[in-house]
Amino acid sequence: MDAETVDLLVIGGGMAGLSAAARVAAEGGSVVLVEKAERTGGSARFAGFVWTTPTVEDMRRVNPDGDPELAAALVAGFADGVAWIRSLGVECRPPVPVLGFGRGHQVDTNHYLDACERMLRDRGQEVLTATRTHSLVTENGVVKGADCLLPDGSRRRIEAGWTLLATGGFQGDPSLRAERIHPQAEDIGLRANPHSRGDGLALGRAAGAAFGRQDAGFYGHLMPAGVSLSDPARFVDLALYYSEHALLFDTTGERFVDETAGDHLTAMALLERPEARGLLVADAGVHREWISASYVEGIPGVNKFQLCHRAGARSAVADSLEDFASMPEEWGYPGTTIRDRISQFNATMRANGATTPGRLLDRRPLDEPPFYVLEAAPAITFTFEGLLIDARAHALSADSGGRHPVPGLLAAGADAGGLYRRAYAGGLAPALVFGLAAARTALTETPAAVGR
Missing domain, CATH: 3.50.50.60 (FAD/NAD(P)-binding domain)
Incomplete structure (x- = not known):
C-alpha cells in the first residue's frame, strides 16, 4: 500500500x-x-x-x-x-x-x-x-x-x-x-x-x-405522515413548522406536549407516542398567519397545508368542531375525543387558565373555523x-x-x-x-x- x-x-x-x-x-x-x-x-x-x-x-x-x-x-x-x-x-x-x-x-x-x-x-x-x-x-x-x-x-x-x-x-x-x-x-x-x-x-x-x-435525541421536524421524502426539495417545503401554533393529538386523542416549545422538540415527543403519528389541527387564524407565511425572515412563505394535501397526505378541512365527530374510522383517531379536547382547550385559553401539557408561547384559542387537519409524523435530520x-x-x-x-x-x-x-x-x-x-x-x- x-x-x-x-x-x-x-x-x-x-x-x-x-x-x-x-x-x-x-x-x-x-x-x-x-x-x-x-x-x-x-x-x-x-x-x-x-x-x-x-x-x-x-x-x-x-x-x-x-x-x-x-x-x-x-x-x-x-x-x-x-x-x-x-x-x-x-x-x-x-x-x-x-x-x-x-x-x-x-x-x-x-x-x-x-x-x-x-x-x-x-x-x-x-x-x-x-x-x-x-x-x-x-x-x-x-x-x-x-x-x-x-x-x-x-x-x-x-x-x-x-x-x-x-x-x-x-x-x-x-x-x-x-x-x-x-x-x-x-x-x-x-x-x-x-x-x-x-x-x-x-x-x-x-x-x-x-x-x-x-x-440525547435528534434534530428533525414534523412532516406529513406517509409522504415520501425521496425528493430533497420536500425536506423544507413539507416541514410542518406551523405546528408551534397548532394543536397536536396522538392516536388516543390526547395532547402530550407543549407544541409552542418548537417543532423540533415536538418531533422527538411524537416519536415516543403510539404508532409515532398524530393529528395536527389548526384554525383559520393559524392558516392565515403561519401556514401560508414565512417561517424565517428572508424565506418566502408557501401554503404548507396545500402542498401536503397535493403530496397525498391524510388531510381534511372541517367547517366546524362538530365535524370531528365524523372523522373516518380508518384514520384511527377518536374524533369525538379530539373535538372535546379542542373545546376544553379553547375554554381554558379564553379564561387565561392553565392547561396540561402547558402552552407557554401562544395561548390563543383555536376557535376560528374552518379547521385544517393533517396527519403528521417525525422525520430525522441528524443525531x-x-x-x-x-x-x-x-x-x-x-x-x-x-x-x-x-x-x-x-x-x-x-x-x-x-x-x-x-x-x-x-x-x-x-x-x-x-x-x-x-x-x-x-x-x-x-x-x-x-x-x-
Whole structure:
C-alpha cells in the first residue's frame, strides 16, 4: 500500500469536514479529504441558515443539559465562523431571529461547500470521493491515519498527524436509529442524505473514543405522515413548522406536549407516542398567519397545508368542531375525543387558565373555523448522540471516562456528541465552529503531546 503523511486526514466531506480541510489548506497545511459519496457536501447542501444563540445564557436556557464547555465554545466561535465563510467570497445575509431565541444568517451553503472544495484542489490537496474508510491506523494508542478503499477496490493507507471524523452521524441507518434513539425510529422518514450511517462513530469507538448519552435525541421536524421524502426539495417545503401554533393529538386523542416549545422538540415527543403519528389541527387564524407565511425572515412563505394535501397526505378541512365527530374510522383517531379536547382547550385559553401539557408561547384559542387537519409524523435530520469531544474537537477516550483525548483523533459535526441533549440551537453552526476548531488543533498541536 502507498504511504504518505499529511497534517490532517478528514473522513467525511460535509459542513464540518470541508470547513476543517479548507482551513488547513488556507493556512498552508497538508490535507486529504475522503468522502464515501460520489459528491461532497452531505446534508449541508439541503440547509440554508447558519445560526445559534447570541449568548451563552440563551444557550443554557434552551439547552440546559448540554455540555456547557461545548455550548460556550459554539457561541464564542460563531462570529469567527461567519467571518471565515465571508472570507471565501460567500455572502452571509444580515442577521435575523431564528426560532425566537436564536440569531443567524442565510447562506448559500452550496456556494460555501463548493468554495471549500475548490480551495482544496487549488492548493494541491486531495479530495477522494466514492472512497470508503476501512479502518483507522493506530500505533501505541495513537491514531495515525486510516486505510481507505478506493473506487476501483484497491486499498490505500493515508498517514496523518491528525484524523478528523466528520461523517455526519447515524441517522441514515434504520437499525442504529432503533437501537440508539427509539424502537419506532427505525421507520421514521429521513430528511437528510442517506450516506450518514454511523461510519465515523464505529471508527472512533474502535479506536477507544467515548460515545455520548443514549437519550440525547435528534434534530428533525414534523412532516406529513406517509409522504415520501425521496425528493430533497420536500425536506423544507413539507416541514410542518406551523405546528408551534397548532394543536397536536396522538392516536388516543390526547395532547402530550407543549407544541409552542418548537417543532423540533415536538418531533422527538411524537416519536415516543403510539404508532409515532398524530393529528395536527389548526384554525383559520393559524392558516392565515403561519401556514401560508414565512417561517424565517428572508424565506418566502408557501401554503404548507396545500402542498401536503397535493403530496397525498391524510388531510381534511372541517367547517366546524362538530365535524370531528365524523372523522373516518380508518384514520384511527377518536374524533369525538379530539373535538372535546379542542373545546376544553379553547375554554381554558379564553379564561387565561392553565392547561396540561402547558402552552407557554401562544395561548390563543383555536376557535376560528374552518379547521385544517393533517396527519403528521417525525422525520430525522441528524443525531445528537456521538463521540464525546472537547472545545478543541479532540475525541475523548472511553478508558478515561471522557476526561482525556484519544491522541491523534478529532471529531466534529454530527459525529461529535455532547453539545445538545433533547434540545437544539443550530446544526450548521456547530459543524462550522468545531470543524474550524479541528483545523486549529491539527495546525498547532502535536498528537504525541496529547495523552489519554
